[in-house]
Amino acid sequence: MTAAAMTATPAAEFRAAGTDLSERRRSGVSTGPLIDISPAPDTIGMHWGDDGSLRIGAFTTIAAIAADACLAAAYPGIAASAQGLATPQIRHLATLGGNLAQRSRCWYFRSPHIACLKKGGTECPARSGNHLYHVAFDLGPCVAPHPSTMAATLLAYDARITTDRRSSLAIGDLLGDGTDGRADNALQPGEMIRSIELGVPLPGERALYKRAISRSHAEWPLVEICARAVIKDGAFQFVRLAAGGIAPVPLRLTAAEAALQGKPTKLSTIAVAAERATSGAKPLPMTGYKLDLLKGVAQDLLERLAE
Numbered sequence: 001m002t003a004a005a006m007t008a009t010p011a012a013e014f015r016a017a018g019t020d021l022s023e024r025r026r027s028g029v030s031t032g033p034l035i036d037i038s039p040a041p042d043t044i045g046m047h048w049g050d051d052g053s054l055r056i057g058a059f060t061t062i063a064a065i066a067a068d069a070c071l072a073a074a075y076p077g078i079a080a081s082a083q084g085l086a087t088p089q090i091r092h093l094a095t096l097g098g099n100l101a102q103r104s105r106c107w108y109f110r111s112p113h114i115a116c117l118k119k120g121g122t123e124c125p126a127r128s129g130n131h132l133y134h135v136a137f138d139l140g141p142c143v144a145p146h147p148s149t150m151a152a153t154l155l156a157y158d159a160r161i162t163t164d165r166r167s168s169l170a171i172g173d174l175l176g177d178g179t180d181g182r183a184d185n186a187l188q189p190g191e192m193i194r195s196i197e198l199g200v201p202l203p204g205e206r207a208l209y210k211r212a213i214s215r216s217h218a219e220w221p222l223v224e225i226c227a228r229a230v231i232k233d234g235a236f237q238f239v240r241l242a243a244g245g246i247a248p249v250p251l252r253l254t255a256a257e258a259a260l261q262g263k264p265t266k267l268s269t270i271a272v273a274a275e276r277a278t279s280g281a282k283p284l285p286m287t288g289y290k291l292d293l294l295k296g297v298a299q300d301l302l303e304r305l306a307e
C-alpha cells in the first residue's frame with residue numbers, strides 16, 4: 001500500500017520496528033492495512049550541523065540514541081531518557097519516530113472489546129472507570145496520558161520535526177494540545193515523521209531526566225521530567241522543565257520555570273518551584289497521588305542541577 005492510498009484509508013498504519021503496533025495487531029485493536037517503512041540514509045542516524053546542531057533520523061533506534069557519546073555530551077537529557085526507557089530488547093528495535101507516534105497505553109483503548117474515543121466511541125470509559133495510571137492534568141475528553149518519553153524530553157529541548165509533508169514543525173504542534181480525545185498526535189493520515197531537529201546546546205547548559213515508576217523497569221512511568229538549566233553566578237539563567245505521564249500531551253511546567261528564572265539556586269527557591277510544578281493540575285479521583293510524585297521528581301532534579 002502506498003502512502004497516498006493511506007490518506008484515503010484512515011485506519012491504515014505505518015510499521016517501523018512494530019514494538020507497539022504488533023501488540024495492537026495481536027489483540028485485534030489495529031486491523032487496518034499496514035505499510036512497512038524502512039530507513040533511507042537521511043532518515044537514520046545522527047547528522048551534525050557545522051554549528052553543533054543535530055538532526056536525528058526518525059528510524060534511529062532508541063538504543064543508538066542511548067549509546068551515542070557525542071549526543072550524550074551535547075544533549076544529556078535526551079541520552080538519559082533513551083537509556084531509561086522500556087527494556088534493552090525494546091530499545092534495540094524501537095525507533096524514535098515510532099516512539100513519538102506510539103498509541104495510548106490506556107487499557108480501555110487496548111481492549112478490542114471497548115469502543116473508546118480513540119476508536120470511534122462517544123466517551124472515555126477511563127473517566128468513570130479505572131484511571132489509576134491516567135492524567136492528573138485533565139485537559140480534554142480522553143484521560144489517558146501521552147505514552148512517549150521521548151516526546152516529553154524533546155519538548156524540553158524545543159525540538160522540531162520534519163515529516164514527508166511539513167518541515168521544522170515545533171514538537172508541541174506535532175503533539176497537539178490534548179483537547180482532541182480522538183488522536184495521540186496531530187499527524188495527518190499517511191504522514192510520516194522523517195527526522196527530529198535539535199538546536200545548538202546553550203553554553204554551560206546541564207540536563208537531567210528522572211521518572212517515577214510503579215515497578216523497577218519495563219513499564220511506562222507514572223510521572224517523568226526532563227529538566228535543563230543554565231546556572232551562572234549562582235542563579236538560574238535558563239530553565240526548561242517538561243513532564244510526561246501526567247496529561248494527554250507532554251507538558252512544559254511553565255509556572256515552575258518562571259519561579260526559577262533569574263533566581264538564586266537556593267533550596268527555598270527550588271521548593272517554591274517544585275510546588276508550582278502542579279500549577280493548573282486537575283487530578284481525577286484516583287490520580288491525586290501523581291501531584292506528589294511530580295513535585296518530588298521536580299525538586300530532586302532541580303536540587304541536583306543546582307549542585
Ligand SMILES: Cc1cc2nc3c(=O)[nH]c(=O)nc-3n(C[C@H](O)[C@H](O)[C@H](O)COP(=O)(O)OP(=O)(O)OC[C@H]3O[C@@H](n4cnc5c(N)ncnc54)[C@H](O)[C@@H]3O)c2cc1C
Pocket residue numbers: 013014015016017018019020021022058084085086087090093094095096097098099100101102103147148149150187191192193194218219220221
Ligand atoms: C515493556 C515496555 C515498556 C515500555 N516503556 C516505555 C517508556 O517508558 N516510554 C516510552 O516512551 N515507551 C515505552 N515503551 C514503548 C516503546 O518505546 C514503543 O513501542 C516504541 O518506541 C515504538 O517504536 P517502533 O519503532 O516499534 O514503532 P511501531 O510499533 O512500528 O509504530 C508505533 C506507531 O507509530 C507509527 N509510526 C512508526 N514510525 C512512524 C513514523 N516514522 N512516522 C509516523 N508514524 C510512525 C506506527 O504507524 C504506529 O502507529 C515500552 C514498551 C514496552 C513493551
